[in-house]
Amino acid sequence: MSQSTSPSSSLSASLSTGQADLLTMPADRGGCPFDPPPSYRKEASVSRVSLWDGSPCWLLNGYREVRTALTDRRFSADARHPGFPFLTPGRRELVGDNPSFIRLDDPEHSRLRKMLTGDFLIKRVEAMRPGIQRIVDETLDAMLAKGSPADLVAEFALPVPSLVICDLLGVPYEDHEFFQRQSKLLLDATSPAGTVRQAVDELEQYLTALAARIGADDESILGRLVARGDLTSDEIASNALLLLIAGHETTANMTSLSTLALLRNPEQADRLRADPSLIRGAVEELLRYLTIVHTGLPRVALEDVELDGVLIRAGEGVLCMLSTANRDEELFAAGSELDVERDARRHLAFGFGVHQCLGQPLARAELQIALETLLRRLPELRLAVPFEELSFRTETIVYGLRALPIAW
Amino acid sequence: MHVTVDQNRCCSSGQCVLTAPTVFDQSEEDGLVLLLQDEPAEALHPQVRTAAAICPSGAISLTVGQAVGA
Numbered sequence: 001m002s003q004s005t006s007p008s009s010s011l012s013a014s015l016s017t018g019q020a021d022l023l024t025m026p027a028d029r030g031g032c033p034f035d036p037p038p039s040y041r042k043e044a045s046v047s048r049v050s051l052w053d054g055s056p057c058w059l060l061n062g063y064r065e066v067r068t069a070l071t072d073r074r075f076s077a078d079a080r081h082p083g084f085p086f087l088t089p090g091r092r093e094l095v096g097d098n099p100s101f102i103r104l105d106d107p108e109h110s111r112l113r114k115m116l117t118g119d120f121l122i123k124r125v126e127a128m129r130p131g132i133q134r135i136v137d138e139t140l141d142a143m144l145a146k147g148s149p150a151d152l153v154a155e156f157a158l159p160v161p162s163l164v165i166c167d168l169l170g171v172p173y174e175d176h177e178f179f180q181r182q183s184k185l186l187l188d189a190t191s192p193a194g195t196v197r198q199a200v201d202e203l204e205q206y207l208t209a210l211a212a213r214i215g216a217d218d219e220s221i222l223g224r225l226v227a228r229g230d231l232t233s234d235e236i237a238s239n240a241l242l243l244l245i246a247g248h249e250t251t252a253n254m255t256s257l258s259t260l261a262l263l264r265n266p267e268q269a270d271r272l273r274a275d276p277s278l279i280r281g282a283v284e285e286l287l288r289y290l291t292i293v294h295t296g297l298p299r300v301a302l303e304d305v306e307l308d309g310v311l312i313r314a315g316e317g318v319l320c321m322l323s324t325a326n327r328d329e330e331l332f333a334a335g336s337e338l339d340v341e342r343d344a345r346r347h348l349a350f351g352f353g354v355h356q357c358l359g360q361p362l363a364r365a366e367l368q369i370a371l372e373t374l375l376r377r378l379p380e381l382r383l384a385v386p387f388e389e390l391s392f393r394t395e396t397i398v399y400g401l402r403a404l405p406i407a408w
Numbered sequence: 409m410h411v412t413v414d415q416n417r418c419c420s421s422g423q424c425v426l427t428a429p430t431v432f433d434q435s436e437e438d439g440l441v442l443l444l445q446d447e448p449a450e451a452l453h454p455q456v457r458t459a460a461a462i463c464p465s466g467a468i469s470l471t472v473g474q475a476v477g478a
């Protein structure tokens with residue numbers, strides 16, 4: 001192998017040589033819990049890092065590079081390709097499984113995704129708004145009835161999207177303790193591989209049993225996947241699992257973190273209270289500012305690709321850092337600050353390319369309704385503990401709060 | 409401004425419909441992009457440009473200037 005730097009080449013040395021910073025998981029935050037984890041934030045748009053298992057990887061921090069890697073078909077989301085970067089032992093453990101479409105490339109990805117895109121049409125989600133509003137109001141009524149103070153995560157932020165996805169998918173909400181506990185284990189980077197394996201197996205068995213019981217005339221997503229007749233029971237289980245987990249963990253964490261961000265920026269919360277028409281734009285800005293998928297999206301190069309003067313070789317992994325891309329000053333001036341009136345629509349919080357979040361119309365509707373309702377019905381909303389005492393989920397792939405004690 | 413869409417690239421994100429609802433729509437069946445008008449009025453150009461910029465799959469193309477046939 002040659003030396004790590006060669007003066008005759010403008011391209012950087014290969015990934016396997018030279019010093020590389022270790023990416024830590026839990027991804028600890030620096031001084032501010034809203035800023036991206038420091039070890040995942042580099043000056044350069046493309047830098048060499050090494051993962052927990054010692055494997056090398058490229059960290060992409062710039063908006064342009066992240067967008068390119070997520071749209072260029074020379075980068076694959078299929079973890080079965082050698083060199084795919086695994087953020088946690090659990091992720092590596094699951095590689096041999098029947099993958100859901102988030103871990104497949106086109107055309108297989110598109111075949112499976114297309115079976116669900118009709119459920120998330122803008123029009124269809126707009127029609128769901130009254131139902132979501134009812135769930136939000138009833139959940140809030142129950143929290144208010146118990147009295148102040150309360151934990152917003154347990155009493156509101158987690159139940160609302162869980163109720164919504166259960167209804168859509170055809171999963172009984174009575175089972176929420178089971179699937180919420182399993183999905184927490186699954187997303188926790190500190191879970192041993194065996195624990196993650198068991199959590200996934202139990203969830204898939206649960207969903208397979210549910211699919212076997214469901215009637216062919218059932219109008220839920222699960223019912224329709226079963227009724228198609230062209231999917232194996234493994235395919236049904238892995239894709240239902242993806243929807244169940246992606247459908248509640250993400251929105252739940254966004255709801256609680258957004259509430260906290262607004263409590264920390266009370267003048268912006270006041271602006272939203274005064275003019276609720278700002279809520280749509282505010283949710284885009286909160287998605288950008290908080291970027292809860294905080295440890296990046298993994299991809300592997302299938303061919304040599306040059307990114308910002310750096311040669312990424314076939315078989316090398318990249319980690320697309322949505323959180324730093326979303327603070328790229330070229331696109332978002334003063335990007336480290338929350339500004340609910342900023343036009344943030346170019347953010348990458350839902351990813352980019354063909355895997356961009358399938359549930360984004362639903363996530364937007366849930367967040368807009370939940371936050372607008374919370375601000376309107378609780379004009380005296382405040383933290384019930386000092387800010388410094390809050391505990392953040394740095395160990396999960398989806399960032400958030402363990403609890404958010406509030407008073408009103 | 410002339411707008412074209414490529415359903416073979418579209419991944420049904422709905423971003424275009426959110427951004428420029430009078431120019432783009434989605435098919436009921438699978439959410440693929442549908443073009444409602446290919447020569448949008450001047451007032452719609454900013455929306456259409458934003459839609460093309462945030463389309464995650466590069467399915468929206470814009471041609472501006474003389475190349476546009478009548």
Ligand code: HEM
Nearest residue numbers: 101102246247250251254297349350351355357358359363
């Ligand atoms: C604020 C809430 C949410 C955020 C921040 C979020 C974020 C993301 C991101 C970043 C991706 C891309 C992953 C990749 O490219 O590797 C993704 C994909 C996905 N999300 Fe979401 N998501 C949210 C809510 C939801 C909801 C509510 C659902 C379902 C109802 C959902 C279902 C999915 C699915 C199925 C995919 C895989 C899409 C594909 O591979 O084609 N998400 N999400």
Ligand code: SF4
Nearest residue numbers: 418419421422424463
């Ligand atoms: S924004 Fe692009 S990918 Fe999304 S629906 Fe429109 S054309 Fe399709």
